[in-house]
Amino acid sequence: MSKKLLFGLVLLASPAVYAEEFTPSGDSEETPPSPLKTEVEFGYQAHSGNTDSQSLNARVGAEYTEGRHRTNGEWKYYQLYKNGEEDKNQQNYLLQTDYKLGPRTYLYGNYNGFTSRYSSYFEDHTISGGLGYQLFNTDSLLLEAELGPGFRYQEPNVDEIDDDEIIFKDIVKEAIVRGNINFSWNPLDNLTVATKLTVTAGQSNTRLDTELNVTNDITETIALKLAYDSKYHTKVPSPTLSKRDSIFTVNLLFAF
Template sequence: MRKLWFACFCTLTTSLAYAKEATPSPTQIELPSPWKSEIEFGYQAHNGNSDSQSLNSRMNAEYTSGRHRSSGEWKFHMLYKDGEEDKRQSTYTAQSDYKLSPKTYLYGSFKGIETRYSAYFKDHTLSAGLGYQFTNTEQLTIELELGPGYRYQEPNLDEIKDDDIIFPETVQEAIFRGNINVDWNVIDNLTLSADITTVTGLSNTR
């Protein structure tokens, strides 16, 4: 009888010890990284009636901590046609958000475009305002931002044509900015995104 009780006690002790080891402690739970980053690179070459080569690159980083979210992005596009440079453009953006409630947040945004072959050499926009999240889940995110700001545009006189509705002077003016951002995670490896921004000032709307 003593042997039977001893065997039962050993079995129970072993089971409890195994259960204790199998249960992870709170300190062992891995938290998601506050950093997110993306890097893209593309190259195309076409031969035929005309030869062309294009280069595209993109870098993006985002950091989230508590109520704060900060992000930055840089994009570069270059195109050669028949051995001559036809397009060269750099686009860089930076934004910082502060959450006010589950659906509303304050934002500060900067966007700069520098190019050689468009109506403006430089097109810089600075804006601050209020953002609203219609939905923010792992599957779907829809955000709307509205706010005032300031714009600086340096015209490229060599690229402006007579019929273009563009002032040949440097633009420095107050603007109103609207932005809508949509991210839809269709499946695990497929995400559809749309980011549409409209900037309106006395001189033009872009």
């Protein structure tokens, strides 16, 4: 017999990041909302019996909007223990700033970082800048796309494989092209479906990031959230390493 414990906690001070259009100040005579929005998310699972494992995931996000400027940041943390030993430990970092050029277009600057002790790359960081375009931005539907050049730094995780299995172990420093799509849809008043697809292409390899989450409001303050994050590299340092790393989480959300 096994015991399972699932606990999630989310403190929401605002809607999801990217969900609200930013416009120049002075366009409305009404009292403007607070320019700062924050999110805190926490989830924990414990399994005992035939399987002994513990997992922890946390997320902190913030967005600041004023006039034509929009800046948002995010930090994610995942940790997994199996049979008393650490099996997964990774962190994700995101920082982006935007400047509105018109009703639909904007300039962006982006930093995206990834650190993991057990993936094919120990360090994977990119910076990029370019143009963004909002195809839709309504109360129920958001769709925006971004494209621009940038630079990438990757450090292969050679600790997970033997030296004779290495295909390449040099640190990657190269120019890239980044493409990104943000999508959020509210088919029902209590249901939100959101996804984010990011492609980072360089000479050494191409990385595809996929984020998908579904949030179902149970009451005004409680919701159920399912989230799936995946990272795929077209080339990894060794054939013994997996090209894809993915995480699936289920959380209870408490909104205040």
